[in-house]
Amino acid sequence: DAxxxxxPTHLIKTRGQQVTLRCSPKSGHDTxxxxxxxxxxxxxxxxxxxEEEERxxxxxxxxxxxxxxxxxxxxxxxxxxxxGDSALYLCASxxxxxxxxxxxxxxxxxxxxx
Amino acid sequence: xxxxxxxxxxxxAEGRAANLPCNHSTISGNEYVYWYRQIHSQGPQYIIHxxxxxxxxxxxxxxxxxxxxxxxxxxxHATLRDTAVYYCIVRGVDSWGxxxxxxxxxxxxxx
Numbered sequence: 215d216a217x218x219x220x221x222p223t224h225l226i227k228t229r230g231q232q233v234t235l236r237c238s239p240k241s242g243h244d245t246x247x248x249x250x251x252x253x254x255x256x257x258x259x260x261x262x263x264x265e266e267e268e269r270x271x272x273x274x275x276x277x278x279x280x281x282x283x284x285x286x287x288x289x290x291x292x293x294x295x296x297x298g299d300s301a302l303y304l305c306a307s308x309x310x311x312x313x314x315x316x317x318x319x320x321x322x323x324x325x326x327x328x
Numbered sequence: 329x330x331x332x333x334x335x336x337x338x339x340x341a342e343g344r345a346a347n348l349p350c351n352h353s354t355i356s357g358n359e360y361v362y363w364y365r366q367i368h369s370q371g372p373q374y375i376i377h378x379x380x381x382x383x384x385x386x387x388x389x390x391x392x393x394x395x396x397x398x399x400x401x402x403x404x405h406a407t408l409r410d411t412a413v414y415y416c417i418v419r420g421v422d423s424w425g426x427x428x429x430x431x432x433x434x435x436x437x438x439x
Contacts (some may be wrong), residue, residue, distance in 0.1 A: 218371070247426070254413060256429030257372065270426050304371050306427075311347065315360075319371030 220319035239307030246288040350416030
């Protein structure tokens with residue numbers, strides 16, 4: 215059973231560009247959350263998707279947007295990249311119906327903005 | 329969700345128990361205490377959670393004080409693979425997907 219998978223592993227972009235990161239949840243999971251982790255800090259919640267809708271959102275600007283597909287996979291889009299967007303982007307999944315307590319995290323995508 | 333306070337770092341000898349403290353003095357009655365850890369270059373990993381009672385699983389034990397204002401995560405026999413950043417998180421029942429991570433405690437297990 216594959217856990218949470220993310221692609222790509224690493225990415226280098228230029229300031230002002232746009233980027234799309236992808237996440238496949240653990241089998242049987244239907245809820246996906248995205249986190250941003252700057253170097254030396256704990257992960258910060260960006261938003262959560264359930265039933266293809268954004269259900270919760272953290273304190274991130276509208277440049278950060280997402281999407282969830284019918285197969286529960288998800289994308290994180292960041293427009294007009296800033297140098298400060300350089301970070302590890304983590305995806306986490308859980309099963310809403312199973313009333314589970316734990317979230318499973320993927321290995322992350324390391325984004326570098328130059 | 330209530331905030332948590334953890335020491336920034338601690339060392340532990342291999343084979344010894346590691347006791348990681350966490351202060352959550354503003355915790356509400358329906359908020360759970362969760363512990364995650366993050367090994368370098370990996371995503372965070374769930375360890376354990378609790379509400380009022382002490383909890384134990386194959387990875388660790390969680391001791392919550394009677395007033396619930398603090399807790400301790402115990403790794404009974406630390407190994408080198410337990411070297412990681414450990415996060416104590418308080419989460420309400422209405423925020424299933426949102427985990428508020430702090431800076432955590434960097435634990436280094438030495439031979």
